[in-house]
Amino acid sequence: MKKVLMSVAVGAAFVMAAGSASAQTLNQVKSRGVLQCGSNTGLAGFGQPDAQGNWTGLDVDYCRAIAAAIFNDASKVKFVPLSAKDRFTALQSGEVDVLVRNTTWTMSRDTQLGLEFGPVNYYDGQGFMVRKKLKIASAMELSGASVCTQQGTTTELNLADFFRANKLKYEVVAFASSDETIKAYDAGRCDVFTTDASGLYAERLKLTAPDDHIVLPEIISKEPLGAAWRHGDNQWGDIVKWTHYAMVTAEELGVTKANVDEMLKSTNPDVKRLLGTEGKFGEAIGLTNDWAYRIIKLVGNYGESFDRNVGAGSRLKIARGVNALWSKGGLQYAPPIR
Amino acid sequence: MSSVDAPKLGGTGGDEKPHVAFWNDPEKRGYLFQALLFVVVGYLVYAAATNAIDNLTKQKIATGFDFWNNTAGFDIGQRLIPYETTSSYGRAFWVGLVNTLLVAGIGIIFATMLGFIIGVARLSKNFLVNKLAALYVEVIRNTPLLLQLLFWYNAVLKALPEVRDSVAMPGGFFLNNRGLFMPEPVFGANFSWVTWTLAAGLMAYFAYGRWARKKQERTGQQSPVLLVGLGLVILLPLLAFFGAGQPLSFNIPDLGRFNIRGGVQIYPEFVALLMGLVIYTAAFIAEVVRAGIQAVSKGQTEAAYALGLRPGPTLDLVVIPQAMRVIIPPLTSQYLNLTKNSSLAVAVGYPDLVQVFMGTVLNQTGQAVEVIAITMAVYLTISLFTSLVMNWYNSRKALVER
Numbered sequence A: 001m002k003k004v005l006m007s008v009a010v011g012a013a014f015v016m017a018a019g020s021a022s023a024q025t026l027n028q029v030k031s032r033g034v035l036q037c038g039s040n041t042g043l044a045g046f047g048q049p050d051a052q053g054n055w056t057g058l059d060v061d062y063c064r065a066i067a068a069a070i071f072n073d074a075s076k077v078k079f080v081p082l083s084a085k086d087r088f089t090a091l092q093s094g095e096v097d098v099l100v101r102n103t104t105w106t107m108s109r110d111t112q113l114g115l116e117f118g119p120v121n122y123y124d125g126q127g128f129m130v131r132k133k134l135k136i137a138s139a140m141e142l143s144g145a146s147v148c149t150q151q152g153t154t155t156e157l158n159l160a161d162f163f164r165a166n167k168l169k170y171e172v173v174a175f176a177s178s179d180e181t182i183k184a185y186d187a188g189r190c191d192v193f194t195t196d197a198s199g200l201y202a203e204r205l206k207l208t209a210p211d212d213h214i215v216l217p218e219i220i221s222k223e224p225l226g227a228a229w230r231h232g233d234n235q236w237g238d239i240v241k242w243t244h245y246a247m248v249t250a251e252e253l254g255v256t257k258a259n260v261d262e263m264l265k266s267t268n269p270d271v272k273r274l275l276g277t278e279g280k281f282g283e284a285i286g287l288t289n290d291w292a293y294r295i296i297k298l299v300g301n302y303g304e305s306f307d308r309n310v311g312a313g314s315r316l317k318i319a320r321g322v323n324a325l326w327s328k329g330g331l332q333y334a335p336p337i338r
Numbered sequence B: 001m002s003s004v005d006a007p008k009l010g011g012t013g014g015d016e017k018p019h020v021a022f023w024n025d026p027e028k029r030g031y032l033f034q035a036l037l038f039v040v041v042g043y044l045v046y047a048a049a050t051n052a053i054d055n056l057t058k059q060k061i062a063t064g065f066d067f068w069n070n071t072a073g074f075d076i077g078q079r080l081i082p083y084e085t086t087s088s089y090g091r092a093f094w095v096g097l098v099n100t101l102l103v104a105g106i107g108i109i110f111a112t113m114l115g116f117i118i119g120v121a122r123l124s125k126n127f128l129v130n131k132l133a134a135l136y137v138e139v140i141r142n143t144p145l146l147l148q149l150l151f152w153y154n155a156v157l158k159a160l161p162e163v164r165d166s167v168a169m170p171g172g173f174f175l176n177n178r179g180l181f182m183p184e185p186v187f188g189a190n191f192s193w194v195t196w197t198l199a200a201g202l203m204a205y206f207a208y209g210r211w212a213r214k215k216q217e218r219t220g221q222q223s224p225v226l227l228v229g230l231g232l233v234i235l236l237p238l239l240a241f242f243g244a245g246q247p248l249s250f251n252i253p254d255l256g257r258f259n260i261r262g263g264v265q266i267y268p269e270f271v272a273l274l275m276g277l278v279i280y281t282a283a284f285i286a287e288v289v290r291a292g293i294q295a296v297s298k299g300q301t302e303a304a305y306a307l308g309l310r311p312g313p314t315l316d317l318v319v320i321p322q323a324m325r326v327i328i329p330p331l332t333s334q335y336l337n338l339t340k341n342s343s344l345a346v347a348v349g350y351p352d353l354v355q356v357f358m359g360t361v362l363n364q365t366g367q368a369v370e371v372i373a374i375t376m377a378v379y380l381t382i383s384l385f386t387s388l389v390m391n392w393y394n395s396r397k398a399l400v401e402r
Helices: A002-018 A025-032 A058-071 A087-092 A107-112 A154-165 A178-186 A197-204 A234-253 A269-275 A291-298 A302-309 B006-011 B026-058 B089-122 B127-141 B145-159 B191-219 B225-243 B268-295 B298-306 B311-348 B353-365 B368-397
Strands: A035-039 A077-081 A098-104 A115-124 A126-131 A145-150 A170-175 A192-196 A213-215 A223-230 B167-169 B173-176 B179-182 B184-187 B248-251 B264-266
Touching (some): A025 A234, A058 A077, A098 A115, A107 A115, A115 A197, A126 A154, A126 A197, A154 A170, A170 A178, A178 A192, A178 A197, A192 A197, A197 A213, A223 A234, A234 A269, A234 A291, B089 B268, B089 B368, B145 B268, B179 B268, B191 B225, B268 B311, B311 B353, B311 B368, B353 B368
Parallel strands (some): A035 A077, A035 A098
Antiparallel strands (some): A115 A223, A126 A192, B167 B173, B179 B264
């Protein structure tokens, strides 16, 4: 709450100052020497600091990639942990430059909050987790259940829609942070814990006995999770967008962290344009031409980031599914760099 | 000023005022500075407001209060007034406000009771009672309220059994980690008879009390106020209840597949918040009460004893009325603190005004400036109203000089 108040107070004061400077995010970031990235307060696989304060996750990698493209240094990111209900205020008021915090792209958020939403770095959907001993196989059996959820999320709305549409009764208990939500569920306050499916797997690891809980098969919503920035700064928007597309393109072309130096010698025109040995695509977005080389060298391509954080190489072991490349039956698709 | 200096200073003035330029006249200069300050502050407020609106529009952030009637689309657990997911944001605001008022109102009553008990206990001559009260005050007063709330919430949740192992109590009461379930009274058609009788009984009781006091002041004779009062307030409505054919039944809660169905539910979030606020504020009230009692000089007690009053009436008639004059003003600020602290409900998932309106509604609409302005205005109104009531009470209790 304090944070919101602060942001508003500071916001009201700075909205004035920031007004004319809204198209200047890149210059601000450059002169500050560090990218301020709004991230989750702690969601395994997406954005979480470890004991030493090193942030890891799919969303974290996205921010690191932006920093790599600008500064040629993936560590020049300051992660600002934001709760679900504070995140938009923080972005609007300029507290962060970009918000990559498993945030669902919806029409109202895109059009009414003064924000722009960019590429989807994770296609998700909302699911339910229950205790195994309840012997429930489907969300349709949940009538009368109490449900723990985090407030200020699309989850809260989807939940209400789902139970209303299916004429099921329920009781909602909403908490401000995800930690309090999962703790209350663990303490038995609720029968059901609901959030995005990826989040369910991540939060399950925090429970006292993760194996006593199952995720129900129903996915009740579309949750395209992506990056957001302030409306009106198109140059900054281009950088955020194309950072993700560069990572996807790199995966598509087989350019990885390990082989990117060799790939500089590649004769494939697509690879040459990506790595900046041909054309001036980097300069067109206000960066250097080796912007994508930096991203891949310092962070890796989309597939590598996925595997490391949420996929087979991580504790979450989430299958690529809809997040596979379009050429492999998924939805990840980047417009061509040309 | 001492009277010796006065003639010297006053003497120089004379009948004619010397001509003084207005910037040298302290009075006029005072007005000028007041006006300047007013203009500067006014301009700052105006500039901030117009700039904020201007820039919000420029950044395409929705402004205005149109969102008030839009469909909320989310649910609220505890609601005392009807609310559906299809209700408006405005309706959600009222649900949150009523929840805030509920916890603040009940909290103030219990905190006052507990605070007075602890405050008196701290003055007890019994070593154990005295030290226990002191320990309570010191421990509770010196730890953050937020931690205490989280402690109570987890303590409440962990201590209670799961739904399946609910503690069934006689009379249809169930206790589990979803809350306390009680039979819900269902009022029959003729129940208004009982209500009206109760109201009439209460009025008669107050009238009788006044009459009895007047009589005692006049003649010194006491009347059986308590007995007559009990008869009027309890016996009479009971008679009306049976006379109307017992128009009251109960909706008994019953164990469903997940939860208990029917009945009235008291949520653990509410209990945790209430406990946290009451226990915390009571520690402060206890200190206020102790200070108030100690402010009454010992001579008053001794004088009362000398007149032959026993310790009980001494406390009732001599010490407490005088202590109240000292107690009420700081007590008011404790009430205000409790009301404002109830906004910490968000930490334990209790749907109060801040949780519902400044949390979910703000996030769904994105209109931070409007939502926070409304929320602040509401707390300001509640606080000012509480102060108003307490100031009125204070002026009644204040020393009347005859």
